[in-house]
Amino acid sequence: MGSLIRWVAIFGAALWLSACEQSPRSPLDQQVYVWQRQWTPAHEAALQGSRADFSTLRVLALQAFPQEGWRRTRVDPALLKQDGRPLIAVIRLDGQLAALAPPQIITQVQQLLADWQGQGLTLAGVEIDHDAGNARLAAYRAFLQQLRPALPAGLPLSITALPAWLSSPELPKLLATVDSSVLQVHAVSRPQNGLFDPTQTLRWAKDWSRASDKPFYLALPAYGVALLAADEGAPLIESEVPLAIAGSRQEMLADPLQLAALATQLRDERPSHLAGLIWFRLPLVGDRRAWSLTTLKAVARGDALSSRLTVELTAHDRLYDVSVRNQGNLDQPWPQRVSLVARQCQGADALAGYVLQQSADRLIFTRVHDGRITAGGQRAIGWARCAFIDQGASNVDP
Numbered sequence: 001m002g003s004l005i006r007w008v009a010i011f012g013a014a015l016w017l018s019a020c021e022q023s024p025r026s027p028l029d030q031q032v033y034v035w036q037r038q039w040t041p042a043h044e045a046a047l048q049g050s051r052a053d054f055s056t057l058r059v060l061a062l063q064a065f066p067q068e069g070w071r072r073t074r075v076d077p078a079l080l081k082q083d084g085r086p087l088i089a090v091i092r093l094d095g096q097l098a099a100l101a102p103p104q105i106i107t108q109v110q111q112l113l114a115d116w117q118g119q120g121l122t123l124a125g126v127e128i129d130h131d132a133g134n135a136r137l138a139a140y141r142a143f144l145q146q147l148r149p150a151l152p153a154g155l156p157l158s159i160t161a162l163p164a165w166l167s168s169p170e171l172p173k174l175l176a177t178v179d180s181s182v183l184q185v186h187a188v189s190r191p192q193n194g195l196f197d198p199t200q201t202l203r204w205a206k207d208w209s210r211a212s213d214k215p216f217y218l219a220l221p222a223y224g225v226a227l228l229a230a231d232e233g234a235p236l237i238e239s240e241v242p243l244a245i246a247g248s249r250q251e252m253l254a255d256p257l258q259l260a261a262l263a264t265q266l267r268d269e270r271p272s273h274l275a276g277l278i279w280f281r282l283p284l285v286g287d288r289r290a291w292s293l294t295t296l297k298a299v300a301r302g303d304a305l306s307s308r309l310t311v312e313l314t315a316h317d318r319l320y321d322v323s324v325r326n327q328g329n330l331d332q333p334w335p336q337r338v339s340l341v342a343r344q345c346q347g348a349d350a351l352a353g354y355v356l357q358q359s360a361d362r363l364i365f366t367r368v369h370d371g372r373i374t375a376g377g378q379r380a381i382g383w384a385r386c387a388f389i390d391q392g393a394s395n396v397d398p
Helices: 002-022 042-050 077-083 102-118 134-150 163-167 171-175 198-211 256-268 293-301
Strands: 029-034 057-065 069-072 087-093 125-130 157-161 180-184 216-221 224-228 236-238 250-253 274-280 309-316 319-326 337-350 354-358 362-367 378-397
Touching: 029 042, 029 216, 042 077, 042 293, 057 077, 057 102, 087 102, 102 134, 125 134, 134 157, 134 163, 134 171, 163 171, 163 198, 171 198, 180 198, 198 216, 198 256, 216 256, 256 274, 256 293, 274 293, 309 378, 319 337, 337 354, 354 378, 362 378
Parallel strands: 029 057, 029 274, 057 087, 087 125, 125 157, 157 180, 180 216, 216 274
Antiparallel strands: 057 069, 224 236, 224 250, 309 319, 319 378, 337 362, 337 378, 354 362
16 A cells, blocks of 8 residues: 555656646747837838737837927827737826826827727737836826726736835835836946846846736847936936037947846746836837847847858959948947958048058058947948959958
8 A cells, every 4th residue: 555655646746747847937028119209111121020029019109298298109000000919008207297197197198099099009008107206106106096997998007117116115006006017127327337237137027026916027128328428417318319419428238148148047037927028129220229120139039149240342343342241140349440451452441430551462441430230231341442352361350
């Protein structure tokens, strides 16, 4: 009898382990913010290129500013209908608003939802983005409690959240009013700290998982900004739209390798209730301060990241156009120096961002400004009219 009991116990344990092995934890959902205030023809390619890798679009739809009032984003409803992915409308309430006016906000949100529905758009949720200070979280919770019954029945409501709220006793009650939250872990708080700290992010995610049993997402950066010194207070932040202000700029860019390592760690050591990652933001062709879509997709998929810069020469009757191509899935800075073996050159020059040094048998292009070559892209750096250039002997110094 004893041996039979032991056999049953062992067999039962084996079945339990087998069931566990056959039921792996679901993968992290990958979503993306569409945060451009003006939609352009470039959105079509960006949406089409991102469809296979990001399950849901969170679209900036409406903003309230302290002085300017309300501003709608002019989305392209035809593109969104054609895209077909679940659609979450994001309403941004500026953190500098003196106070929230629930009746006015609710009216604006209801009108937005009615207009989008009239254009054939079906929403999968509404997200409120409001950077409230801890002292105002009780008032924010009261507003959300008024907003919730004013939304269509069954429409999920989420909020963008700040790590600073972890220290507030109001946080559990605030999170109880919504279906999910999006913890924003990127910001320019102190320039010396950059946009993002992976160690701090992991700590915040684990703390957030203990604050509530509601699902939450992490909003991760896939962009950069430039900081300009201001006469008083915090520095000014320049993104894709240039500021009409002279002065030097300190560029800050989220590191894809750093974010890829964090995403892997989150998959392996997934905090409780973490439902997925939301990348900020969907890049458009021509964006100066955002990862390329190729790099963003590679990071989201967990692909190995690599780049290889090579020299490309295009010849037209001994006139050579000199370019550098990035053969990989990782955006790279312009190379510091490109050296070519060349003979009998009648003329040569560098293009903007580089200077040329020329000797009897060599052309050296040296970088004098910063820039990036997107994954799979190329950048022209100069030209030369020569009898012969040995492309095989070229050298790219990153």
